[in-house]
Amino acid sequence: MKAMIVRENGPLSNLQLEEVADPVAGPGQVVVGVRACSVNFADSLMVEGTYQVRPPKPFSPGLEVSGYVAELGEGVTGFAVGDQVQALTNWGGFAEKVAVPVDALLKVPAGMPHEDVASFVVAYGTSHVALDYRARLQAGEWLVVTGAGGGVGLTAVEIGHLMGARVIALAGDDDKLEVARSKGAEFTVNYKDEDVRERLKEITEGKGVNVVYDAVGGDIFRACFRAMAPEGRILVIGFASGDIPQVPANHLLVKNIELIGFYWGAYKEFKNQVLVDSAKRLLQWYEDGKIKPHISKKFPLEETVEAIRSLRDRKSSGKVVVMMGADA
Structure with missing residues (x-):
């Protein structure tokens, strides 16, 4: 072969x-x-x-x-x-x-x-388990997705919208942001042209964002972290920028923020049923025409x-x- x-x-x-x-x-x-x-x-x-x-x-x-x-x-x-x-x-x-x-x-x-x-399975599973099981995303909450034009980020936009969140998509390319809009993003931010922290505050009318799904790291992570609402949850998915940010632990206390690490593959080893249940739900959504890669x-x-x-x-x-x- x-x-x-x-x-x-x-x-x-x-x-x-x-x-x-x-x-x-x-x-x-x-x-x-x-x-x-x-x-x-x-x-x-x-x-x-x-x-x-x-x-x-x-x-x-x-x-x-x-x-x-x-x-x-x-x-x-x-x-x-x-x-x-x-x-x-x-x-x-x-x-x-x-x-x-x-x-x-x-x-x-x-x-x-x-x-x-x-x-x-991997792209949709990553976003579904992260948003539903780990971050406990609720309908009506503000969800920020960084790297929203990528394979995993785009599924987070799609699933977040399906779960009833108000999705803000971040990317560095206007064409990718258009694709994110087609998957349910209510707002888009081009981080090459805009001040991410200020734009997120403006969109949320100063209330801040509830959940951040971050696969980029670096300055984008830091800007999103500073724009979070009280009891916000930030998901660490990856570091596409190559810059692994460091978070002072005391900053988590001020707004009772949760910093949540997430690696989908680890669940295969210690809690596989979480992935099985997620796959069943995702395939049903696919058959119902609610999601499509x-x-x-x-x-x-x-x-x-x-x-x-x-x-x-x-x-x-x-x-x-x-x-x-x-x-x-």
Whole structure:
């Protein structure tokens, strides 16, 4: 089969298309014939060797795939060859086939496009669990989403609006802010042109914002933090800016602010039912037509490096997907 392979960590150019042996389903495993793999920021870090998960080399990155069951390992029940599935792979997704544990599989609605399936669980799951389970977002509250044009940020806009919040989308590009408006943002702020703190105070008529969903960090985090309402909650999702802000603990006391760290993948290890319940709710919303992934770019397998660069360099909005097989 064909796969994008890393033999030595380093720049993205180290990711090369190769012919490798097909995977075999061991006990409790399933081989998935991959039709689509979404691109995540972690893929770039994994190639560089700076991600918290470091696969043994050689390896293929790719965390989240859509495809069909191609082979069942010993002891596997509940799935049949040909079933359409979504799989969380940890790595290995940028390949024509990948072997995964059966508990990493999720059946999806019949006919759901592969690019939608591959773009769904991590991005929507991150925003739903963060906003609903961790931040306890309530209808009518002010929600700020930073990096609102990105794959995860855009789902936070969409889900926040669906939950009844008044959403303020922040991004550094007017076109991305237009997409955020189409997903339910009531107000938009271009942080390259506007004073974020002052604009948030103006929008909320001086009351401040209730929940901040921050995947950017740096000065954007600091500006949002200073514009929070009493009993506000700020979700730390990531640091796309590369600047990890430091928060003086005494500042949390003044307004009784909650600083909430959130890493979706950790729940797979210690509280997986939270993710299972979230996935069921999200798929029902999808079937009801309430949510739909925004996919701005699709690439064939051999252009995976360009796909990752497109996301890393912020040249895309929403999700970027690598397509394989008949869907490429």
